Amino acid sequence: MKTFRLMLAALALCAIAAPSIAQELYGTLKKVRDTKTFTIGHREASFPFAYYDDQKKPTGFAVELCTRIGEAVKEELKMPDIAIRYLPINAQTRIPLLTNGTIDIECGSTTNNLTRQQQVDFTYSFYVTGGRLLASKVSGIKEVENLNGKAVGVAPGTSNERVLNTLIEQLKLKLRLVSVRDHAEGMLALETGRIDAYVHDEVGQFALLAKSTQRQRFEVVGRLLSFDPYGLMIRRDDSAFKLVANRTLAKIYRSGEVNEMFKRHFDPFGIPLTPEVEWIFKLNSMPD
Amino acid sequence: MAAYNWNWAVLVSEPYLSWLLKGVVATVTLALSSWVIALVLGSLIGLARTLPNAPLRWLATSYVELFRNIPLLVQMFLWFFVLPELVPPDIGHWLKRDLPYPEFYSAMVCLGLYTAARVAEQVRSGINSVPPLLSAAARASGMSLAQTYRHILLPLGFRIIVPPLTSEFLGIVKNTSLALTIGIMEITASSRQIESYTFQGYEAFAAATALYLSIALSLLFLTRRLEARTRIPGWIARGSM
DSSP: OHHHHHHHHHHHHHHHHHHHHHTTOOHHHHHHHHHSEEEEEEOSEETTTEEEOTTSOEESHHHHHHHHHHHHHHHHHTOTTOEEEEEEOOTTTHHHHHHTTSOSEEESOOBOOTTGGGTOEEEEEEEEEOEEEEEEGGGOOOSGGGGTTOEEEEOTTSHHHHHHHHHHHHTTOOOEEEEOSSHHHHHHHHHTTSOSEEEEEHHHHHHHHHHOTTGGGEEEESOOOOOEEEEEEEOSSOHHHHHHHHHHHHHHHHTTHHHHHHHHHHGGGTOOOOHHHHHHHHHTOOOO | OTTOOOOGGGGGSTTHHHHHHHHHHHHHHHHHHHHHHHHHHHHHHHHHTTSSOHHHHHHHHHHHHHHHHSOHHHHHHIIIIIHHHHSOHHHHHIIIIISSSHHHHHHHHHHHHHHHHHHHHHHHHHHHTSOHHHHHHHHHTTOOHHHHIIIIIHHHHHHHTHHHHHHHHHHHHHHGGGGGGGTOOOHHHHHHHHHHHHSOHHHHHHHHHHHHHHHHHHHHHHHHHHHHHHOOTTHHHHOOO
């Protein structure tokens, strides 16, 4: 009888001790446990990373990765009843919503750079691209050196703008910079002959071309002008959650599952698998 | 907001400080130049709405209703992207490429014409608020219609509407922010650009707020003096003659 009571007491002790381990959770994992929701902030027109499908449901390469991370968080916390929510965000709202805890992860096509890391943290870079030129075939523009005297469009605030300004200085180019509000407007400016070339991430250029009705008039030309690794944005100082996220990514990349995902999301836009992207696939195949 | 890293120093470091200053220059230049269009055109149209000439009145009313009732954002887009495609290709090409700052002139014309419709309404109500007995007396004493406008209706009407015109002017300053949609790097666009580069959005938009506020307050200070000088003693206070 005494042993039985002792065992009971030990069991009770375990029951008390167990939640105290869970309480050591912090940051995003703790928040998800307390609120029972994992919120994914997604861009609405970042093809093919985050956009809406025909049923107005968020989809895309990055959205799929984020959803997988959400599933992994559920598993980590052993709470299958956690809800995964999707919230549309844009370039202006992504930082406030992430830092105030409205969203737990941002998926779109955000370049991971060191200046931005002063404010937020990123998971492994899931994709890499760089700026390239989109120009009409008859313009004769083949490289950035041909831009002298031309009107060139770029979206202000993007890493492409930064790179273009550096190149203008280095190569002493004389061109007219035209700011466009977003990439759709950049394409419109190109189609209506307002600009001769548009500078944008290579992958985005392919997506613009795929959606354009005049795609046979234009082509993506020239070398990669910059190195833009895309990361999923998370809050700073949150290593426990970052580990869950990176472990999920590594598993997808290591198992080769990423190749199917790539085909599913990139083939419809005719975006080729570039050597740079292949490096990233290899780099992300971290051993468990 | 525990996770946000404040860094106010970003606002005074280069190149961000000069972006903000360039934004201020763009905002002020655009506001002033479109205000000139708005004031001149708006006065003419507002005057036309009070004339005893039906076709002219109808034309002026159509203008006001057209420009006042289409959202400014849509008008901005129409002027910049649609207009050059509607005109003959040569003119379209000139608008898009040969004009030195196509986006600036589009925004200036767009803001000017939109605000002209609003100014016209102020001018019309200013002229209409001059008691009809005054213009009847002018006509009775042998003044022509033009003379009645020149000596009675316009001087009185314009002095009455100085305060509402002030607020239209403040309106045009704030409406310049819509010009960012066609690529003008004014104050709002500059703060967005700083946000994208540094991810310090709160600081950038706080700076934009402070800049707009100080532009508006300095304008208010100037126009208050103008209002004081143009006020017709006893007119508004008494309400009627």
